[in-house]
Amino acid sequence: GNSVTQMEGPVTLSEEAFLTINCTYTATGYPSLFWYVQYPGEGLQLLLKATKADDKGSNKGFEATYRKETTSFHLEKGSVQVSDSAVYFCALSFNNDMRFGAGTRLTVKP
Amino acid sequence: NAGVTQTPKFQVLKTGQSMTLQCAQDMNHNSMYWYRQDPGMGLRLIYYSASEGTTDKGEVPNGYNVSRLNKREFSLRLESAAPSQTSVYFCASSGTGESIQYFGAGTRLSVL
Numbered sequence: 001g002n003s004v005t006q007m008e009g010p011v012t013l014s015e016e017a018f019l020t021i022n023c024t025y026t027a028t029g030y031p032s033l034f035w036y037v038q039y040p041g042e043g044l045q046l047l048l049k050a051t052k053a054d055d056k057g058s059n060k061g062f063e064a065t066y067r068k069e070t071t072s073f074h075l076e077k078g079s080v081q082v083s084d085s086a087v088y089f090c091a092l093s094f095n096n097d098m099r100f101g102a103g104t105r106l107t108v109k110p
Numbered sequence: 111n112a113g114v115t116q117t118p119k120f121q122v123l124k125t126g127q128s129m130t131l132q133c134a135q136d137m138n139h140n141s142m143y144w145y146r147q148d149p150g151m152g153l154r155l156i157y158y159s160a161s162e163g164t165t166d167k168g169e170v171p172n173g174y175n176v177s178r179l180n181k182r183e184f185s186l187r188l189e190s191a192a193p194s195q196t197s198v199y200f201c202a203s204s205g206t207g208e209s210i211q212y213f214g215a216g217t218r219l220s221v222l
Contacts, residue, residue: 004152032209043114043200043213044153051209089152093209096141096160100152 002027006090006101013108019077021104023064023090026071031094033057033066033073038087038103047075047088080108112136116201116214123191123221131186131217133201141204142184143168143211144176146197153200159184191221 007022025031032051036044048057053068062077073090085108090101114135123129135142140161145153145168155168159178173195175187184203188195198218202211 034210036213041215043215044202044211045213046210049210096209098143098155098209098211100154102150102152 002094002099004090004092004099004101007104010105013080015110016079019080021075021088023073024071025092027094029094031092034091035075036089082108082110084108114203114212114214116217120218127191128189134183135203139203140206143202144186145200148197193221196221
């Protein structure tokens with residue numbers, strides 16, 4: 001079946017550090033890939049998405065590239081801010097079946 | 111700009127009690143979903159509704175029932191709550207042919 005594996009957290013970084021959160025997927029076809037972010041006390045919000053191989057999703061300084069050859073969709077940001085502290089979920093969607101990773105908690109310290 | 115609204119935000123139940131979690135969306139979406147979120151396990155789909163009048167089981171449906179009351183509303187019922195149902199519950203919706211889901215703020219449920 002379809003599944004998503006993402007880097008376990010928690011991740012703690014200093015402000016302006018580089019961020020990478022790894023995500024790999026298993027799918028029977030060619031899924032759409034997503035990163036969602038959950039701020040404390042809130043629901044999940046879409047951060048970025050990619051729908052086909054080699055697509056790059058980007059938003060708010062975050063980027064992720066759909067790599068079919070490595071079945072990966074790693075999230076990166078060049079310089080994190082305290083306001084980026086949240087839980088990040090990698091997800092895939094194929095034939096209306098959405099699967100989420102376990103989530104990675106990021107804490108950014110000033 | 112309400113989006114997806116869930117009530118209540120918090121609930122404490124005793125084992126064996128029943129309750130209904132309410133969800134409403136104002137985006138005219140056809141598809142609606144109920145997930146539970148547990149530490150280290152991400153979100154798991156309980157039930158979904160592809161359109162008004164239809165519902166289908168997800169990954170973890172046991173112990174739950176749902177009702178798609180109309181296009182806007184999709185409720186989740188626990189008939190006899192168990193401590194294993196202590197979790198955070200999220201409702202989501204999506205448009206036809208749209209893979210992006212929009213989430214409510216969640217209901218934090220504790221079953222004692």
